[in-house]
Amino acid sequence: QVKLVESGGGLVQAGGSLRLSCAASGITFSIYTVGWFRQAPGKERDIVAVLNWSGGITYYVDSVKGRFTVSKDNAKNMAYLQMNSLRPEDTAVYYCAATSLPKVGVTTLHTMYGYWGQGTQVTVSA
DSSP, X not given: OOEEEEEOOEEEETTOOEEEEEEEESSOGGGSEEEEEEEOTTSOOEEEEEEOXXXXXXXXXXGGTTTEEEEEXXXXXXXXXXXXXXXXXXXXXEEXXXXXXXXXXXXXXXXXXOEEBOOEEEEEEO
């Protein structure tokens, strides 16, 4: 059984930092692309960042470029989202997701991700 568990969310002031973690069981991150998504109240679930299975390709939505960094530790089967210079508009529930597709490049479509965590709340106060 595949399970992804996020942790590290919380309440932080604008300008602060948080590191989200995603622990995987039942799959091996070394052969899976990891995506981080977020969903604010009343809004759709949007892509934040993606790290492909090899770790060699990343994608960031424009609004987080230069502030967020996605990474993974294959030995620990963990993925991370380091979030710096947080803004109130970053407030959302953050989800970790995994997909075995595509084999080349990355996908930002949430429908392509077959495995999801339960989400962790990130709240940034002004």
